[in-house]
Amino acid sequence: MGSQDNNVALSSSSFLADKSAKVFVAGHRGLVGSAIVRKLNQLGFTNLILRSHAELDLTHQSDVEAFFASEKPEFVIVAAAKVGGIHANNTYPADFIAINLQIQTNVIDSSYRHGAKKLLFLGSSCIYPKFSPQPIPEDALLTGPLEPTNEWYAIAKIAGIKMCQAYRIQYKWDAISGMPTNLYGPYDNFHPENSHVLPALMRRFHEAKVKGAKEVVVWGTGSPLREFLHVDDLADAVVFMMEKYSGLEHLNVGSGKEVTIKELAELMKEVVEFEGNLVWDSTKPDGTPRKLMDSSKLATLGWTPKVSLKDGLVDTYKWYLENVNL
Numbered sequence: 001m002g003s004q005d006n007n008v009a010l011s012s013s014s015f016l017a018d019k020s021a022k023v024f025v026a027g028h029r030g031l032v033g034s035a036i037v038r039k040l041n042q043l044g045f046t047n048l049i050l051r052s053h054a055e056l057d058l059t060h061q062s063d064v065e066a067f068f069a070s071e072k073p074e075f076v077i078v079a080a081a082k083v084g085g086i087h088a089n090n091t092y093p094a095d096f097i098a099i100n101l102q103i104q105t106n107v108i109d110s111s112y113r114h115g116a117k118k119l120l121f122l123g124s125s126c127i128y129p130k131f132s133p134q135p136i137p138e139d140a141l142l143t144g145p146l147e148p149t150n151e152w153y154a155i156a157k158i159a160g161i162k163m164c165q166a167y168r169i170q171y172k173w174d175a176i177s178g179m180p181t182n183l184y185g186p187y188d189n190f191h192p193e194n195s196h197v198l199p200a201l202m203r204r205f206h207e208a209k210v211k212g213a214k215e216v217v218v219w220g221t222g223s224p225l226r227e228f229l230h231v232d233d234l235a236d237a238v239v240f241m242m243e244k245y246s247g248l249e250h251l252n253v254g255s256g257k258e259v260t261i262k263e264l265a266e267l268m269k270e271v272v273e274f275e276g277n278l279v280w281d282s283t284k285p286d287g288t289p290r291k292l293m294d295s296s297k298l299a300t301l302g303w304t305p306k307v308s309l310k311d312g313l314v315d316t317y318k319w320y321l322e323n324v325n326l
């Protein structure tokens, strides 16, 4: 990687000092973007720039260019992406690599060229090799083969990290990257096949409870381990990194706690109050066996998560009942 000098913090301006600064949150209607907007609103930011996918397709370079030329945001948070669970990643590899490369390339490049002071790019824990040391340190990046079910998405995300690093090195521009673990919370995607495991199981258990079904099918063997973080904790970490971090290396953002998919399913069954049985469909892929991230760098800088998995599930199920299951 680049020399130590590139890791020296640039003279970035404080993010929190001016709550009237123009902040563009790309992807503000998604799980992550909506949590960041809630957090920024709580903090008193008054000048958020928001565009839905319908208003501005971030894969269209000339539209993105025109938007940045006219709005000139001072701070940019990239939470727009083509996102999905193991099945979606495995089924639509072209979409996952092409759309993500387009979105991030357009947003990062236009942000730099139209004078943004700082940009935060969000990747994912799937950037690391399938068989990484556990917990996974940031420097495990590019040390081995990726998990095949999500390598297309992972390659795009790795390119995003590298693009931020390249712009920092060549232009001395303050672009940073955060790598969240598996997230969940309000405004998640509850699609039966294309979503991540946590919202998929919440919906499946809830529908089974309502129908009085005797069993619920869960994918894979139940043995993979996953680390989950509530999206409100991630939003807090995003603000923390915007204010405090200005380095070359990407930073892991995790809860530090892992569960097996079987344990997650049992906990979900309890939270949703489904009384039937679990049936395992081992024809579905397990994916990476384990991906617990080492988030000690962020902890050393002063950030720690607050929401436990149990509390987070209870909170998310309440939101689901009030907002999705109408």
Ligand SMILES: NC(=O)C1=CN([C@@H]2O[C@H](COP(=O)(O)OP(=O)(O)OC[C@H]3O[C@@H](n4cnc5c(N)ncnc54)[C@H](OP(=O)(O)O)[C@@H]3O)[C@@H](O)[C@H]2O)C=CC1
Pocket (backbone or CB within 6 Å): 026, 027, 028, 029, 030, 031, 032, 033, 052, 053, 054, 056, 057, 058, 059, 078, 079, 080, 081, 082, 083, 103, 122, 123, 124, 125, 179, 180, 181, 182, 183, 184, 187, 188, 189, 196
């Ligand atoms: N969810 C998770 O478990 C994790 C997420 N992350 C990262 O966090 C970020 C956000 O993910 P998450 O909130 O879960 O994803 P969501 O799918 O919930 O939200 C993504 C947002 O991006 C928007 N978007 C997608 N394509 C375009 C486009 N072409 N133009 C404009 N907007 C677009 C979507 O709008 P629309 O829906 O209208 O298309 C949506 O609002 C991603 O970078 C992801 O990699 C990282 C680790 C885990």
Ligand SMILES: C[C@H]1O[C@H](OP(=O)(O)OP(=O)(O)OC[C@H]2O[C@@H](n3cnc4c(=O)[nH]c(N)nc43)[C@H](O)[C@@H]2O)[C@@H](O)[C@@H](O)C1=O
Pocket (backbone or CB within 6 Å): 084, 085, 086, 087, 089, 124, 125, 126, 150, 153, 154, 181, 182, 183, 193, 194, 195, 196, 197, 198, 200, 201, 218, 219, 220, 224, 226, 261, 284, 285, 286, 287, 288
């Ligand atoms: C965030 C992360 O998300 C993805 O990676 P993943 O961690 O494998 O995500 P997942 O939530 O889809 O699955 C986790 C585990 O859960 C099991 N599982 C059981 N039952 C269901 C189920 O009903 N749906 C899903 N999706 N999974 C299920 C499933 O078989 C697997 O063993 C990538 O997109 C990757 O790119 C990425 O960044």
